[in-house]
Amino acid sequence: MNKEQAERLIKFLAAVKTRPAIHIGRYDDHRAVQIFLSAVYSTCQISTKFDYEPFQAVVERRGWTPTGEGLAPSMREAGLSDEQIVIEMIDMHIEAYKQIFQLN
Numbered sequence: 870m871n872k873e874q875a876e877r878l879i880k881f882l883a884a885v886k887t888r889p890a891i892h893i894g895r896y897d898d899h900r901a902v903q904i905f906l907s908a909v910y911s912t913c914q915i916s917t918k919f920d921y922e923p924f925q926a927v928v929e930r931r932g933w934t935p936t937g938e939g940l941a942p943s944m945r946e947a948g949l950s951d952e953q954i955v956i957e958m959i960d961m962h963i964e965a966y967k968q969i970f971q972l973n
Contacts, residue, residue: 870913875970878913879963886959896951899941899958906962913966923965931961 870878885892885905894901910924928935934943944954967973 870970872970872972875966875972878909879966879972882909882959882963882966886956886963889955889959893955896955899939899951899954902955902958903939903941906958909962923968924961927961927965927968931957 889896889902893905910921928940933940936942940958941954944957949957
């Protein structure tokens with residue numbers, strides 16, 4: 870994946886964030902959001918060969934605790950609504966891709 874493709878990916882994720890129901894489904898289906906974002910990651914990783922460390926760093930920096938059920942339980946415990954959880958998950962991926970591809 871080159872820089873131009875990475876920029877398009879980030880624009881796509883920003884568009885998903887504004888209307889997630891079109892791409893992912895219901896706000897309260899956090900597993901669907903995780904699957905969607907994992908599929909995006911897997912597709913990018915196949916062509917670029919980067920690891921998951923940048924994503925882990927973003928999660929830690931934002932103070933979330935992954936569980937066997939993903940990140941949604943800790944986000945819900947912190948008081949985020951379903952919509953806020955979806956937006957936060959997408960924002961974390963955008964931030965990680967910006968780091969991976971050195972975009973601002």
